[in-house]
Amino acid sequence: MNRSKGLSITRDHLAQIGSIFAGIGLLLGALGVVWQGNITLFISVAFGVGILGMVVWAFFAPQAFKGFFTGRQAQKGTVSLFSTLLLIGIVSLAYIIARRESLAVDMTVDSRFTLDEQSLSILQGATRSIRPIRITGFYTPDQLVQREVDDQYWQLYSNATNGFISREYINPNAQPAVAIPYEEYLQFGVNVFVSFLNPDGTIDPTSTVPVNNNNSQERNMTEAIARLLVAGTFKVYFERSLDTINPIENNQQGMSFLNNTLRTNGLITEPLSLADLVQQGDEIPQDASALIIARPLRQPTDAEIAMIDRYIKRGGALFIAGDFSPIPDNFMAEGSAFNEYIWQTFGLRLLDAVVVDPASSGQSALDVLSAAVFSENSIGANINQQNKPETATLFRLARPVEVSATPPVTNGSVILSSPLSWAERDTARVIERNEYRAEEGIDTAGPLTLVGWANNQATGAKVILVGDGEFMTNGLSQNPQGNNILFLDGVGWLTGFSQSIEFTPQIFVTSPLIFVGGDLLDTIGFVVVIVMPAIMLLVGFIVSLRRFRR
């Protein structure tokens, strides 16, 4: 008997290695040909390795090589090969069936891979939609694990709607033309979208809603589907005849950013002229979910106020942003008809003063930051978030809003200035000399309301009154973020859009690890890194010692 001792490599070993490489190379080559239908570089290399392996095998063990292909070895080998292939076939079949069945159990205590009741309810509504919905994901080949994990979420949506929501995955490298319309999102890492399908099965690009595909997959996907479902059902009009900010203009003084953001969220926006409507004897359109009056420079006429009143009486919604201006008959000046109308109807009005806040301000005390926010409704829910200073609002030369203590409808404040602030009545001094000081008996002491809201629950009429208009311009609406949050959440509340897509955040049972002190961490480290392996070694030592003694 030829026994190899130690680490010596024999001719047989080399022949064995050669035979293994021959088998693997030829098998991969053959599979490659079957899969791709032609000879690629990979297949050529696989065949090359296989042939080289056979040469090595034949060179170092010619008898074994010959015996493999002839005689008893060939017969037995063929039986073994075919029985193995048969078993592989059976196992593959079982695997394919299991894969098609998609049987999966969510093992997480937080039910992260299970749709909750809210999602299921929204999906039930989705199946009543006229057009089917498609989830489109863009994944490159190096994102296969992510695709596989995401697919398990999206599959839940497909299953819950019996395939009404379908899934499609696109490799943007292989199909760059398909990816082009999504390029603006893809470059920021947003790679999943939901869209309605056209009758011919193609995606309707105008309906596409991006999905923030982070850790909260369920929340984000359900919200995106809800947005898709309500898209086009809410229409917001921008008033233009009162010399308001232009929602199309994209310079610093324009308001294109907020307008475009509303559109991206699925709301329809249109300009509207109160003056033209009065002239033509028309009314504010029935489909107006909200009317935005952004920093007007003139007072509305009595006829225009009457038209607004008729709109309000049928449950209309107003977003009014009135700026401070030194001109004599400023928009919503105290005692003016429109200011009085809003006061009588909603218990809110703008005051002829400038808010000065030395405690919560930007570059000067006239740049007022949101010091306190009421989150009794969704308007202020995302303003002044903890540890996110960028979510504060910033108003320059803001006017205070008076909130009636005995209002005709439900009303309240959204944003307040700090207790150290005051409403400076001597506005001429502020404008001409940039001077301000609190005068007891003349100026109103803070905290002052900067944004107020009111809701007539009988008619459904709503209003948001902001003591600043400049915050909506392109120059200020993105910096700080709180400014656009106020506008978007405000419009969401006025139109009912927020309620349509509202989705309660998932509550997780598992919590971040919290314990006090480094001593405990050191003890744990000592036990798991030193003690446990040492015990294992000690046991091994004792066993070896006893064995040696025997």
Added chain:
Amino acid sequence: MRTIWLIFQREMASYFMSPLAYLIGAGFLVLTGITFNNDIAFAITVRPVDPALIPNLLTLLMVLFAPLLTMRLLAEEAREGTLELLLTSPISDFSVVIGKFLSAWAYFTFLLLITLAYQVILAQLTTPDLAHVAGSYLGIWLYGGATLAVGLVFSALTDSQLLSAFLSMIALFILYFGESVGEVVGNIDVAQLIFNLSLQGHFAPSFAVGILRLEDVVYYVGLMVVMLFIAIRLLESRRWR
């Protein structure tokens, strides 16, 4: 069954009598212990501890440990000449292979159970997701079984332990890194096919994130069945080669 049990007992005894098994066990615990300790330090007040932390680490460690645990099973017997005695005894090839495989798997299970001590420590500090932990441990248990079965094939193929370990490590590396094939293969369908054949492709997107999928269980059990069948055929081939 009785012969399988006999082989199993014999192999288990040799595992626990061998200093190498304790060395492997100690190395295994050092690596898992360091990983666990580091993760706790990073997780404080920031996030829950990853329930699949240790199983995730073991997916890579098993590429190294499985060949070490299996290299001697048949190769050593062949080198020492005891395999011929075994084959001439009234014990079937099936019993030999299955008995040896089960012993290796049982030893791996023993090591795995020791790492549950980390979960006991965690339970004193926070609320771990025990169902997720159980799912990921089930996954790595099956994963470990599959890697040991692959290692056993190479142990049956050669009478050199080193060669057996070397070849099974290469095979396991290929099966492990099949998950990253997308980084080198541009065709996503081919990449997906290779991904579905890889060991990690059936662990990372499912057991690791808290999902128990039938297809993954079938994959690991199927891989074990096929590999053990090949090992039996290879052992049997010694009679007619």
